[in-house]
Amino acid sequence: MRISATKIELDAATRRYHRAGLAGRALERKYGVTWQTVRRAADSNWPEPRTKQAPRPIRLDPYKPVVDGMPAADLDAPPQQRRTVKRIFDRVVDGYEADGISYQMVRGQVRVRRKEIRWGAGRGAEEVFVPQSHAPGDEARVDFGGVRxxxxxxxxxxxxxxxxxxxxxxxxxxxxxxxxxxxxxxxxxxxxxxxxxx
Structure with missing residues (x-):
């Protein structure tokens, strides 16, 4: 029988039963795990952190500098003259003979990088605080209900x-x-x- 639990809860239960004297094979059967998981839980109080996977290379990688350069060049252009994703995609496919890439790849890259480029240039949305002052008796808001x-x-x-x-x-x-x-x-x-x- 497999019991669903988070990794920390599973390790804690495995450790508790292991210290109480339950055999490793019995723990394997009880929780549906391998002997390596039982050994790791018995040896350590905390589970090991997840290993970071290296990003998988995609076909767009060689063309990313070109795709990133176009929104950067459009920072000073009026909105009507900025390149759309379709124009960037067409430019990369035609000008650089990138046959293996799709429109969706370019769209995803432009969506993420356009915001980063604007923030890097100091043109992102600003955080604005509007101080409020209310003179006594100038404005009133009333709400009815239970109040504590x-x-x-x-x-x-x-x-x-x-x-x-x-x-x-x-x-x-x-x-x-x-x-x-x-x-x-x-x-x-x-x-x-x-x-x-x-």
Whole structure:
């Protein structure tokens, strides 16, 4: 009977039963493994790391510099003048007599390398942070439902927490909660804006 388990769990169970005195052949039959697996598990506490396989050579390898060079040359070109995958494929097949390659090989290489080339040239998508500031009473968001807030104290229960956004935004400085506090703050903010625009 073969028991499915991860490699670590299998090694741990094999080691445990081996130390308890179960024979190697019995462990082989129990877990459906070879004697080498039982020996390896008994000798070591952790399984050996997987060996990295060398990448298999493909027929596109001799032409990769040519394929990679075309998107690199198109960095400064307008979008309409950049080479498509079809144009790159046709150029490699016709210009370099690459008969053994397919469109899918070139498409996969261009898809991966185009992003890498743009990042290498410093033209990748930028990480943008937009700071947000909310004036008190300027904007209100209300959500209804069960709320549990854990800060200095724990507030639980089916309470209407209409002012939670303002409470978190302004560092916990709030006198009261409820719908009235937001309405009052919004009215006061509108009145202040009206007087400051005059």
């Amino acid at each position: 807030i854990v800060l200095a104290k724990t507030f639980t229960g089916p309470r209407l927490c209409a002012a939670i956004v303002g409470w978190l935004t302004f560092g916990g400085n709030m006198a009261e909660t409820g719908t009235e506090s937001y309405r009052l703050a919004r009215i006061e903010a509108g009145a202040e804006r009206a007087t400051s625009q005059r």
